[in-house]
Amino acid sequence: MTRIAFDAMGGDRGPGAALDGAEAALATRKGLSFTIFGPEPTLSPLLKARPRLEAASDLSHVDKIVRMDDKPSQAVRRGRGSSMWAALEAVAEGRATVAVSSGNTGALMAMATLRLRTMADVDRPAIAAFWPRLEGRTVVLDVGANLEATPKMLADWAILGEACARAVSGTARPKVALLNIGQEELKGHDEIRQAADMIRAAAPDIDFIGFVEGGDIATGMVDVVVTDGFTGNVALKTAEGTARLVGGFVRAAFTRSIGRKLAALVARPALADIKRRMDPSGVNGGVFLGLNGLVVKSHGGADAKGFASALLMAADLAESRFTEDILRNLAAMRGEAASSDADEARAS
Amino acid sequence: MTRIAFDAMGGDRGPGAALDGAEAALATRKGLSFTIFGPEPTLSPLLKARPRLEAASDLSHVDKIVRMDDKPSQAVRRGRGSSMWAALEAVAEGRATVAVSSGNTGALMAMATLRLRTMADVDRPAIAAFWPRLEGRTVVLDVGANLEATPKMLADWAILGEACARAVSGTARPKVALLNIGQEELKGHDEIRQAADMIRAAAPDIDFIGFVEGGDIATGMVDVVVTDGFTGNVALKTAEGTARLVGGFVRAAFTRSIGRKLAALVARPALADIKRRMDPSGVNGGVFLGLNGLVVKSHGGADAKGFASALLMAADLAESRFTEDILRNLAAMRGEAASSDADEARAS
Numbered sequence A, B: 001m002t003r004i005a006f007d008a009m010g011g012d013r014g015p016g017a018a019l020d021g022a023e024a025a026l027a028t029r030k031g032l033s034f035t036i037f038g039p040e041p042t043l044s045p046l047l048k049a050r051p052r053l054e055a056a057s058d059l060s061h062v063d064k065i066v067r068m069d070d071k072p073s074q075a076v077r078r079g080r081g082s083s084m085w086a087a088l089e090a091v092a093e094g095r096a097t098v099a100v101s102s103g104n105t106g107a108l109m110a111m112a113t114l115r116l117r118t119m120a121d122v123d124r125p126a127i128a129a130f131w132p133r134l135e136g137r138t139v140v141l142d143v144g145a146n147l148e149a150t151p152k153m154l155a156d157w158a159i160l161g162e163a164c165a166r167a168v169s170g171t172a173r174p175k176v177a178l179l180n181i182g183q184e185e186l187k188g189h190d191e192i193r194q195a196a197d198m199i200r201a202a203a204p205d206i207d208f209i210g211f212v213e214g215g216d217i218a219t220g221m222v223d224v225v226v227t228d229g230f231t232g233n234v235a236l237k238t239a240e241g242t243a244r245l246v247g248g249f250v251r252a253a254f255t256r257s258i259g260r261k262l263a264a265l266v267a268r269p270a271l272a273d274i275k276r277r278m279d280p281s282g283v284n285g286g287v288f289l290g291l292n293g294l295v296v297k298s299h300g301g302a303d304a305k306g307f308a309s310a311l312l313m314a315a316d317l318a319e320s321r322f323t324e325d326i327l328r329n330l331a332a333m334r335g336e337a338a339s340s341d342a343d344e345a346r347a348s
Helices: A014-028 A040-048 A051-055 A072-078 A083-092 A105-116 A151-169 A190-202 A229-253 A258-266 A268-278 A304-318 A322-347 B014-028 B040-048 B051-055 B072-078 B083-092 B105-116 B151-169 B190-202 B229-253 B258-266 B268-278 B304-318 B322-347
Strands: A002-007 A032-038 A057-061 A098-101 A126-132 A137-141 A175-179 A207-212 A224-226 A286-289 A294-297 B002-007 B032-038 B057-061 B098-101 B126-132 B137-141 B175-179 B207-212 B224-226 B286-289 B294-297
Touching (some): A002 A083, A014 A051, A032 A040, A032 A083, A040 A057, A051 A057, A083 A098, A083 A294, A098 A304, A105 A286, A105 A294, A151 A190, A151 A304, A175 A190, A229 A268, A229 B229, A258 A268, A268 B229, A294 A304, B002 B083, B014 B032, B014 B040, B014 B051, B014 B304, B032 B040, B032 B083, B051 B057, B072 B105, B083 B098, B083 B105, B083 B294, B137 B151, B137 B229, B151 B175, B151 B190, B151 B224, B151 B286, B151 B304, B175 B190, B175 B229, B258 B268, B294 B304
Parallel strands (some): A002 A032, A002 A098, A098 A294, B002 B098, B098 B294, B137 B224, B175 B207, B175 B224
Antiparallel strands (some): A126 A137, A126 A286, B126 B137, B126 B286, B286 B294
16 A cells, blocks of 8 residues: 655646546556645545545645745745645655655755755755656656765765666666766766766676766666766756657648648557657656655646656655665665775775 | 868768768859868779869878777877878968868867967867757757866857857857756856856847756757857757657657558658758768867768768858957957956956
8 A cells, every 4th residue: 555645736737637647546556545735625626526536535734835936945934834845744754655746846855855854875865857768768867956966976876766767667677877978088077987986886786887978868778877967957858858859840741731731640640659659748757866755746737647657656666665775775885985994094 | 262171081981971972062062172181092083083073172192090999189199190180280271261070079179279279268169069950050069078167168159159150050140048957046057157147248249048958959049059068968969869769769650560651651751851850961060169270070970961061061161250250259258358357456
């Protein structure tokens, strides 16, 4: 029995879409239950209209809502007692296994860090995104929580991302790499090279393959790509923009004449396939990694299907050995660091 | 009359492809002539077989070749007298207006910087790439010459990129932006914010629109996107990888059954359109900006058509007011810096 706490008020499409998503998730996965946070007068009739969902859910009345344009610092000051905060609180107090929200990412990360705290031995939490590819998906982190990353932060995230890939994609031994550029002799900032050394030395259980370039993220040659939040966010947004551009090429090619529009009719099933595979709601949801509790961020613009994807991913994480994996690998890294400190102390 | 010096030996497809590309460029553009560098015994028969090209070209015998796997530092030590070096020399000595090579990017940049030197007032040269979009293209720089960038470097590149966009795309007043991420309060490294202030204060002639995200590069809302070489390289490679992924979705959708393959026959003209628009050889060529002389890098794997695109882009640059534009804007920036230094001196 996995209980998911979710904030019904965060998304751009309103609580109805969130509840439809929860109902869809319920239909495809056994053993889910929900605690739904938001204003009772709004949510109660919506829930009554969805009896299957109502049977699997508790409604928890919260009036206050964090707005999409609230700054993280404002949200932290003023957002306590909001539906977003309440969902995090449910995870912190063990009343739910995972929190899901479609609200403002910065506010959610700031509040989650405040309420759940960073795991011992992890310097900073990161946001992981799921990158589409021909088969499966690649976990990419950090995609925006930290502008810069120390080698230790990158090494932490390699461990967090690896456990996440195993939990969500079911890959027994995910391949992990650091994002870098290929130019000879320009290869990588010092931080990236040091992070590579650190991962090799301290996380021997991880299948670390070294460096990959931006063009390798979606090929399937690697399952986890680790980078700082600035680079990761630029890569993610650039990929989304490129997908939209190519989508535009496809649309233009199939609409520029009557003949082409007729061809589009014949090609409709194929075009629908392409559209479905490029649909961001199929891979909706970023995961906050490195906190004492699971938090999934659904895209603000997600529709019911997108919100259902985020809930199912949250369930995958909640039902996996994700946290145990992370704690074991972190302990190994800490042990290694401690013994190399001891070596250094002996040597000096 | 624009004379282009090119290294016939740099590309993966051999000198025949380079000469075919030159012949194709000649057919579409009046007033081009070439100085072709490489071993006479190899090139002479190839040139004789292309009489139109032969009439417009001088062959300059050079035996030595920089290999694709030579490191930049090796190339600089050992590459003098190579076909790559000789093409740069022709530009340095005014015997050609622009040098084109398909060779090793790092080696070409190292040698170009050594032979041509960085422009006065420019701290570091950058590599500019041309990003496809529905209409026109966006100039993105730096895509790999410098791992990190100071605010002054970013401001220099805004000026260089703006002149390049005007020369190559013919946009009278290109819109310029710095690449950033959108997260509230995480907005940008200090360097990027300082660069924005510097561009606003010191380059008033430039239509600087502030920050854009990775998803905005290909939309047409901006014509020049400035970033450090690490981020730019990751963005470029990620976009190429995403285009390949979406191409894979299209292929899969049109081949998974007999019915789909028949639909592909009907849709052939539309699919050919899409393929053509995604063909990297249509936008082949990176430009080295900030040197005392024009250098265009063609992709190592470019075919004849790709090499022709690079030569035509080189001709666009050579025939434009590119260098004058840059020098004028740099002088304005220097004047502004000098007067603000004077203000500070007076104030203190």
